[in-house]
Every structure is written in structure tokens, then in C-alpha cells.
Amino acid sequence: MDLDALRHGDFSKLGEAVTDWKQMTKNLAELRKDAETNLKAKADKAKWAGVNATVSREFITRTAAEFADAHTQADSITKILSDTRDELIDYRTQLNDAISRAAGQHLTVVDTGEGTFTVAGNTRPDWASDPSGKTGVTDQKVVDAFRDEIQGILSKATQSDNSAAKVLRLLVDQAKYGFADAAYANRDEAAEAVAAAEKLARMARNPADMSLDDIADFNRTMEKYNGDALFAEQFATRLGPKGTLQFWTEMTSAHAGARGTELETMKSLQNNLSLTLATASFSDSDAMRDWRKDLIAERNTNFRATNALSPIGALGSQVISSLMREGQYDTEFLDDYRKILFKRDEVGGENNTDALWVKGYDAVDLVFGDGNGRDPLEGLFEGLSHNPEAATHAFDSKTDLNRLLATTAYTDRGPSLGHALEAAVTGVGLGDSMAAAPPHSETQVQIMANIMEQVAQADGGADLVGRGMGESFGHMAAAYMPEISRSFGGPESEAIFLSPSDSVSGLQRPEVARFLAATSLDPSGRAGIVYGESIYTGSLLDAHLADPSLYDGDRDQVLQGIGRNAGIIEGIVGHSIADADIEKSVESEKAYNDSLKNQGDFFNTVLSAGIGYGTAILTPSGPAGAAYAGGGGFVTGVAGMAVGRLLDGRELDGALDEAIYRNGQDLSRAQDSVNQQTQWSTQDALKRHHVNLPEDGTNTLVRNAVNEGWESSSNILRDNKKLSN
Secondary structure, three states: OOHHHHHOOOOHHHHHHHHHHHHHHHHHHHHHHHHHHHHHHHHHHOOOOHHHHOHHHHHHHHHHHHHHHHHHHHHHHHHHHHHHHHHHHHHHHHHHHHHHHHHHOOEEEEEEEOOEEEEEEOOOHHHHHOOOOOOOOOOHHHHHHHHHHHHHHHHHHHHHHHHHHHHHHHHHHOOOOOOOOOOOOOHHHHHHHHHHHHHHHHHHOOHHHOOHHHHHHHHHHHHHHOOOHHHHHHHHHHHOHHHHHHHHHHHHHHOOOOOHHHHHHHHHHHHHHHHHHHHHOOOOOHHHHHHHHHHHHOOOOEEOOOOOOOOOOEEHHHHHHHOOOOOOOOHHHHHHHHHHHHHHHHHOOOOOHHHHHOOOOOOOOOOOOOOOOOOHHHHHHHHHHOOHHHHHHHOOOHHHHHHHHHHOOOOOOHHHHHHHHHHHHHOOOOOOOOOOOOOOOHHHHHHHHHHHHHHOOOOOHHHHHHOOOHHHHHHHHHHOHHHHHHHHHOOOOOOOOOOOOOOOOOOOHHHHHHHHHHHOOOHHHHHHHHHHHHHHHHHHHHHHHHOHHHOOOOHHHHHHHHHHHHHHHHHHHHHHHHHHOOOOOHHHHHHHHHHHHHHHHHHHHHHHOOOOOOOOOOOOOOOOHHHHHOOOOOOOOHHHHHHHHHHHOOEOOOOOOOEOOOOOOOHHHHHHHHHHHHHHHHHHHHHHOOOOOOHHHHHHHHHHHHHHHHHHHHHHHHHHHOOOO
């Protein structure tokens, strides 16, 4: 920056810009609030049908998100501009003060152009008469001191100006259309993120020079910034797609067999690198668009560590997928990569995928922890599990879905595929307990129906549950309790079995029964069904007793319908366990009780965050959502108390040392458990909503309804699964 430009700078225009941006930010904040609380909230509660159920709802959701991003970007720009203006004014004050002090020392500071200047002593004729000969002679140290001080001020002003311009350009470039969600409190914060990315990219270009201390420092920085949009984009683009894959190849080779602290450091590094690249994938800068395209182009490249002895390294797709296990990647990027990888995987056939990806790559180990990364679809599925939209796209094709399910018999990809399927049909990403579950779309319900159909196949469909997908199937069953209940309730049962689903009749009773029966044979899957049924039952009771207008009929009919449904679902589980004769062993009992605890923690966490697993009420468009929200929310609601009882192992009334569901060694105890839980939930709902019904009579009504459903479950299984009594 030229000296005169700073010294005489007029920052009024910049001040006007800051004022304008502040006003814009304020206006956008109001628009964002209106979009979230009015536009999106009404869209969530609306009962969409046909094209509107997908196109219009999605458009409104994205529009509301754009208003939020617009406000975030405007706020960041305002703060960066304001911070830069304040800094430049401060540097101008410092410069003028230095020049004034220099003048007091008989020095003149002159701008010589192109960022240069001089500091020189004044020359006056009367100085020649001084007998000492020293008047007007300035010590060179003083000149140098002022020169250095002024140069320092100009350097800092230049850095402030240049870095502000740089981060503002990067910020705007993040989104080609719309707005970026990168938030910064000031210029320094944004500039430091960019500088950190540049430093790490330089380090990653020379991984052989990185000691364990360097890696630890590298990892700490990446952990700090892995969610920062500018940091992530700059790191990825400066290192480049090929450099990124080579860096990870070198890291996994150099630290193969890591143990103890080294292993934990490398696990953390892989996690942070994955999160960083996921963040970067959302940038729409020209450089990042090229990065995404060029990364996929490297899928067949042979990546070898510098010191590798074997000429065969890892395929680019194996390295790419090993860095997809954490973080939410951009949907379009995942779509593009997934289409290519699915097509390649199909070449091997259902029973040859293991040979296609694993054999010949015996030395490849790209994952610190579980697995080795040789099957790139495992990493892809984990990536899809964090992006429900991309996961739904991935399994929209029934042909692809059926083939991929079949490949689990010959690979180890079952657990990761289960995670991806769970995200696809529930709309909730793996581990994302902070996002509300959206209503199930027609596409999602159809995918769920296709999964149930495959599990229901007589020739080994139930084997899918035992390939690491049982827990995910249990979560899916819990999330689809409204649709499952409708399938058992039959036509015109929607008045009792409330559901926000866009395809309320999309599941068929025979496939549902066989799916529940198969899933219940896995301890975690069975626990998921039990929790889902308990939550849905509690939620229905809460809703109907809070708002009697939901059902145009006698209240006893509602209670009977809900109780009978609980008996059917739990009866299918109980009869399936008894038929398989697996509850007789101590080991299986312990495994199930452990699953009840683990799955209880899962459901307690996600439901406390407002995610609608197993309930029509907690989803945004639930028909009784307003009434329920006004009643205190999930944690203090009937469903919350039901989960609490299961977690605590509350004992059956009148039974010594017998906790509900935990001692299910025979059918009678299982039947007693669902009966007790349903009666307790009914009484909780009556008290919660101050409904005066006789306790004994209500308990008898519910008990009879549950027992009727329990007996019906046996017939349903016999008819639909061909099981013996």
C-alpha cells in the first residue's frame, strides 16, 4: 500500500458500504426468520400429495435454507468489511502520528510511489552557522527507526487490505448460485483460516518430512478448522485431487501397523481429513468444481507410497472411499461418484465383488481401525449414510438395491450398506441427532417396501439380517411404525394411526410381517422394534387424548385400536423368537438385554433432539404436532416415559424381579411385557391430559385389546410366513 494512499485515505465510501451491509444483514435476518417460522413451518405441516409432495416441499425447504445462508454470508461480509475499515483507520492514525513525530526530529517522510518511501533529514541555510557543526545533523539510527516503524505500519495495512480482498473473493466464490454458509466474526478469523489451509497444504505435499509431532500439530489444526468452508476449500484445491490421494496413501504406508498413541493420532487424522474434504465438497468455486471432477477421474489410478516395494498400490477409488467415512459430502458429488462406482461394481456380478475389489490388493490397508478400505463401496456407503438425500438417490433403483443386498453374502459391506439404507428411508444421517426427521416421501416409502420385500423372500431373504444389518433394520422399523401400523390396521385406519407419510399405504402386510419376524431374530433389531412400538403407542395416546377431534368416534375405540396394534407388532416379535427357539440360551438373553440398553441410549438421544423415530407426532408435519409441542415435548411426554421404563428395566406390576421385556424366556412373559407397557402408557396419557376414565376399566379394555392383537399376530405369521404354532 502506498504511503499517501493510507495517509490521505478517504474511508467514507467504505463506511457507507459497511452501513449498507449492516442494513442488508438486518433485513435478511427478518427474511430468514419469516422463511423458517412461516414459509417452511407451514410447508412442513401441510399434507402434500403427488408432485407437490416432492417438488414443492423440497423447493420450499431449499428456499428457506437459502435465506439462512444469505443472512450468514451477508453477516460475514459486514463483519469483515467493518473490521478492515476499523483496522485501516487505526493504521492511518498510527502513520500520521509517526510522521508527526518524525517532523519533530527534523525529518521528512516522502512517498516515492509503488509502495516505497524515504525518510530524510531537513536542510536549512542557518544550520551552517552552528559552531558545533551538529545542528540539523540527524542520527542515522533515528532515521532507521522511523523508517522501520512506518514500514511496519504500511506492511500491516497492506496485509489487512489484501487479506480482506482475498477472503471476500473466496467467500463469494463458494457458491456459484445462491449463498455460502461460511460464518466469520472478523477479517482476522477468516484470514487465519486461509493461512492455516495454505500451511497444511504445503506440509501435505511432503509427507515424508512430517514427524509424529508434525502430524499431531497438523491434526490439531485440521480438527479446529475441518468445518470451516474457506479453510477446507483452500486446503483441498491447493493440495489438488491427486496430491490429496497421494498424501493419504503415504500416511497409511508410513504408519501401517500403528499402535497405542500413534494409532489414535492416525484415526483422528483420518476422521479430520474426511470431515475437511466433506466441507470442501460443498464449495462451488471454479477450482473446487475442477477438484471434484478430477478426483473422480483418478479412480483407476494406481497410488503407491514412495517407498513401496510392490508395483501394485491402491486404486484411486479405494483411497477416495477411505476418506468418505465421516462428514456429509455434497449430494451432486456423491451422485456422480456413486453412479460410476455402482457401474463398476456391477461388472463383478453379485458373487464376484469380493474378487473384484479385494483380491490382488492384499497389501492395501487404508483405514486406521476397522476394515482395510479395499472394498470402496464400504466407504461410499458410509458417506451416503451421512447424506440422506444422496442415499435416497442411490437406492431409488430397485435393481441396484436388490443387487447390492445380494452382494452382502460375498462381502463384508453389510453393516455400511445398512447405515446407508437407514439414512435413505428415514431422512436422518448417521449420528445426526440434531435434525428433525422429515415426513417420509413416496420414494423413501417405496425403498422401504423394496427392502422389506427382499428380506421377506422365502429363499434366504431373512439371512440379510445376519449380515450386519439387523440394527439398521430395527431403526428403520422404528421409524416406519406409522406405516407399519397402517398396514395391519387396514383401509380407513388413518384416523387412529396418525402418520405424516406421503405414502401411508405404501407397505404391504405380508412383507411387513416377514420383515418384522426376521429382524426380531437379531438382538439389536428386536430392541429397535420394541422401542419403536413403545414410542409410537405412547405418541398416539398423547395425541388422541390431547385432541379428541382427531378421531370422530368413541374414545374406547381409539384405545382398543392402539392396544390391538401394540399386541400385533409385539406378538410377531415374540412368536418369531419362540419359533426360532433362540431365547433358551443365556448368551442370547444377555445379548438382547445389552441391546435394550444400547438401543435405549440411541432412541433416548435422537428423540430428545426431536427426531421422529416411531412416531407421527414428533415429525414436523405431524397432525397433532402443535398440541403435542404445547404439552412439554418428548422428554416429559408419554413416549419419553415409555423409553425411560425400558432403559431403567422397570419391573412388571405384581412380579418379583421381572423387568418388562428383559426376561423374555417365554411367550407369556413377552405378552405380559407389552401388556404392562401399554397399560402404563395409557395411564400416563390420561393423567397428562387430565382425562377422567376409570383406571380398572381402562386397564381391562387395553389388556383385552393387546391380547386380541397378540393372538392375531400368530394368525398373521401363519398366513404370511407359513410358520407353525
